[in-house]
Amino acid sequence: MSDKSRxxxxxxxxxxxxxxxIELDFTPALLRRSVKYYPLVGAVIGLVxxxxxTLSAWALPSLPAAxxxxxxxxxxxxxxxxDGWMDSADALLSYRSREKMLEIMKDSRVGAMGVLACVLLLLFKVSLIASLLELGALPAFMALLVAPIWSRWFMGWAMRSWPMAREGEGLAGRFHGLSLRDIILSxxxxxxxxxxxxxxxxFTAWNEVPWKRLVLYFVLLPLVTYGVGTLSARVMSSKLGGLTGDTYGALNEGLEVVLLLLAVLIIR
Known part of the structure; x- marks a missing residue:
């Protein structure tokens, strides 16, 4: 296995x-080097x-397929x-002190706010997926491909742009020192x-989706990702004194939903 593939x-x-x-030693250096490939992981997840x-939609109505x-x-x-979404909801919606919120996020148990936040997120997500499947296989392809790409891109940007809430501790500490070059490549x-x-x-669905909407969607993707992600990360950081591994996951989940919603609004 080459060093470049690791x-x-x-x-x-x-x-x-x-x-x-393959067994890998997840050292901080390797984790930092892997971040620039997060959009690629998102693309593969989106394709699958x-x-x-699409296969489910051929056999079932849109809701069960979603x-x-x-x-x-x-x-x-x-x-x-x-998991990060639920832990972040438990902490940030507790309206406790910074120290207490960080303590809540370290607790492996899920509280009522975390459960509610997860249920509502999944309900919203499944409704958006159903709407996209009703629009057709190719509109669904566009949205389901790019949402995981850009949500994972922002995780890398967040690692680079905001301090760690727990200095030298937790998962976020292992990504500390991410280079600007890696973010540019990502x-x-x-x-x-x-x-x-x-x-x-x-190219394959020119008559199904007007090209002007595709161009608008492509232009808005990074802008909406950056704008919504930055606002969310700033709010989290102001309450926690920085970001944690859980908040990275929460940002990813939230941005996926936002980008699916953007697709429904523009492509339909």
Whole structure:
């Protein structure tokens, strides 16, 4: 196994259940090097989820097909980011002191606010997936491909842009020192992957989705990701004194829903 392939494999092992039968030592250096490949992991997850959703939609109405799609989506990620979403909701919605919120996030148990936040998120997500499946296989392809790409891109940006809430502790500490070069490479990869997907969809479904909407969608993707993600990260950081591994997962989950909603609003 070449040294260049290790960060790619580490990104897939860390962020997905895609079977990578190689033992890796997840050192901080390797984790940092893997971040630039997060958009690639998102693209593969999006392709698998779209394929499962399309097959389900051929045999079932849109709602049960969307539920199956969401189950596949959660399985592909191992619920990693949902765990962060629930822990962040428990802490940030507790209205406690910074120290108490950080203590809540370290607790392995899930509280009432975390459960409610998870249920509401999944309900919203399944409704958006159902709406996209009703629009057709190719519009669904565009949205389900790019949402995981850009939500994972922002995790890297958040690691670089905001301090750690727990200095030298926790998962966030292992990503400390992420270089600007890695973020630039991650951005180039995210743009390339999403542009390729949107071009393929527009080429094969020109009459199904007007090209002006595709262009608008492509332009708004990074802008909405950056804008909503930055606002959310600032709020979290102001309350916690920085970000944690759980908040990275929460940002990913929230942005996926926002980008699916953007697709429903523009493509329909």
């Amino acid at each position: 960060p790619i494999l580490a990104a897939f092992q860390f962020l997905s259940r895609i079977p990578i039968k 989820v779209w394929a499962g959703g 539920v199956i799609t969401l189950i596949l989506w959660v399985w592909m990620t191992g619920g990693l980011h949902l 951005t180039i990869l995210a743009i390339t992957l999403s542009a390729s997907g949107l071009f393929l969809a527009s």
